Amino acid sequence: MSKRTFNTLYIVIGIIPFLMLIFPGFELGNRATPIIMGLPFSFFWVLLWIVITFIALITLYRLDPEKDEEEDV
Template sequence: MKPIYFLALLPFIGLLVGIPFANRMTPYVLGMPFLLFWNVLWVVLTSILLAIMYKFDPKRKESGNE
């Protein structure tokens, strides 16, 4: 397994393991409670991480789909 595929674990860790630590109502970020902001942040970060994985995927480069 290529090391680039380990980036797919980060959203899992951020969303499932980080939720108990981010479970706060009082701090508001961008007008949202912190827990909602945390979830939205990880949705955006997941998209970015998947784009990075796609860009550096060795199987995609071998097949010529660049």
């Protein structure tokens, strides 16, 4: 994977969760009636996107083409 493709993917994966946590993306999960794991759905929605972002960033770190290169200091 080229560095340019990786950077584009990194930006897209960083923006999608951000958009899901602000208006209008948050409107999809802005409900209180279903209780999931003892939390109103809106709290669960926020926690879900935090976990999804964390997993996506770990995956991107493992795919980073420059991860294994040693830096000259």
